[in-house]
Amino acid sequence: MEAATANGHCAPGFEGVRAAFEGNFRARRETGAALAVTLDGELVVDLWGGSADAAGQRPWERDTLVNVYSTSKGMTALCAHLLADRGELDLDAPVARYWPEFARAGKGDIPVRWLLSHRAGLIAPREPLAEGRAYDWEYVCGALAATPPWWEPGTAQGYHAVTFGYLVGEVVRRITGQSLGAFLRSEITGPLDAAVFIGTPPEEQARCAEMVGQLDKERLAARLPGLPTAPVRDLDAHPLAGVTLALTYIPTGDVNSAAYRAAEIPSGNAHASARGLAAVYGALAGGGLVGRAALEAMRTPQSRPAEPDLTLGALVPEGTAAAFRWGLGYMLNDRGQAGPNPRAFGHGGAGGSYAFADPENGLSYAYTMNRFGGGTSGEDPRSAALVAAVYAALAGVRGSA
Template sequence: MQFDKTVTARGHDFQLTGWVKSGFEGVAGAFAENFATEEEIGASTAIFIDGEQVADLWGGYRDADFSKPWEKDTIVCMMSVAKGISGITFNGLISEGLVDPSEKVATYWPEFAQNGKEDITVSMVLDHTCALPVVTDPLYKGAIFDCDLIVSALEKQAPLWEPGTIAAYHIHTQGNLLGEIARRVTGKRFKDVIQERVIQPLGGDYKIGDLTDEEIETRVATLVPTLAGTLLERKDTEPDTLLAKGFVQHPDEPIGVTLNSKDWRTAEIASANGHGTARTIAKVYGTVVRGGSLDGVTLMSPETVEGMITERHHQYERMQQRHYHQGRGILLNTEEAVWMGPNPRSFGHHGFGGSIGFGDPDANIGFAYSCNKMHARGDNGPRARRIIEALYAGL
């Protein structure tokens, strides 16, 4: 069913476009309701079921001035949704036998074995227990954009506590650590491994950095952060916390400037700065839930999928001070942080501000939602949830 609707709200007309398969009209209705009742500016959502796409919706505006329409090919930074894509890519390396998650990181990266990190395993990096959630060397403001410098600092750094004992969400550093292991076993930068092994084979549109000037000018949506009630507020008001220390290498400027800067859009920050479309993320998860293969493309073996979605721990992690059901490089369904539908085996990753990608292996669903108006909540919020509820109601 073709979907074209204009929603008038908050003094603006939001043109919504796309299509849904018959039976999923409620998904289109939920997508429109977000614009009518929430603070949506621009967004997109996409769904795959049993390898078939059943929804592709987009609309609103890609800028904070409500002047540039969100088009079919608009891309947006989905923040930590990148962790899920990076985790899936890394599990593909495990599937291929290039990495053993039970092996020590230093086996692949000998220089890592400094200052008490000799026994840290790859698995600890994947499940946020390797005790390197922040870079303790303050470096310089803006060092977050220099992946190699961050890797070098982590290489020398001592763990903050005994590795493997305590979970702390590695907001930025997980991507640096996994990326260097991937580089050691493939000879390629992690952003290129992600492209070559996951995104390009599926015909996707998603990049870690590497955006061209033309893409930035014509396709990228502006992120509109909200500070109140979020980790961005806490990092400024609680400077001595682990959370605040996770942002020390950011530029000394408002976060809205940083997240929309050319530096952010072109750097390699594999935990945070992936830009792309919801349909790409949904297709990645729609592939993984089918045993790792779709349309002749194999991302990993069925056995690796099961290993990836097996719970590693359910700790009250120290960075954001909340519980997560943690898999191997991805999150598992966690009501209080990231709700991924009614099935407990659902897995994926949300992004700060409201974007999300997940897979449900029991219903064979790949789902994604992306937005540019970031919400003022600690959890994944009502906008994605409304669409997810409509999806399951239509099954």
């Protein structure tokens, strides 16, 4: 699609955001997308446009949902923080207090905190799972409970690309008796009337956009020549072993299938609208959902300065010491991907989606799209252009106030 006219509205002063949104279709090959920004609880940007399918037959609508890959992790982490805020979860307690079987294979002392900060050493089971097993929650959690850590827990960070959601989600399930997706809906997104689903109901799937391109083994192998395909026994045996473990040992199948959309894979298969994500992060930015201590915990660094990532190390540009720093379940804003406030926090997804909260400015941001593009850190050029336009508009609005 060479160009698209944005549908929706921008509040006065935010007109430049519409221009940047439409510019992504002209300059960055956008297919379909949506952008939502809240400021002090008001929806100041609500834009959508383009096509919800590869053939260009379905227009992107105001209520279109789309798979947001690892942007899902921000929603999953929030469920744990909500329980901690209520006093039902101690982030420094051993995981095994809530999930006794997890203590197997030398994991009895791993605290919940390390699950949220990607320090548990459980980026995959020891053997690749068969196709379709990712949809069997108890099977995957059982396999992870039986798995010895791939490195000494707590000593290093390594992005738990797929396992994060099962690990955190099982702790939530053991405490609440609800699946992660059900708890998210009943306690967070339902009360906020936010269109975000982990385990998308059949009646909602008709409004799901088709992903144009997806993160599969073939795409991964094309991007990373030399990717090992046989089971990896030693994380140090190959520079791309961590990527293989994290992304191919639990194959999640076709992201455009009804089975995938209905499953709960809380690391990466939330289906959301931009307005839904912005509503959740807007509640955080405005001091809602959790108390101040929980909000600060989300964005308190858990990584050491310039700490490398054992999983993503092969993907980090040469000369870059670390992929990014982690709070408790959230990416910190070290690279400015969430604008000029270093205290902003959120999560991005493979392909390009991104959502964050900026409490100091009372702002939330959410960008969703269906053409698979950039990585998971919020640095996709499409999102970067939109974030820059949002903060330019904010400076103008605040400066003229």
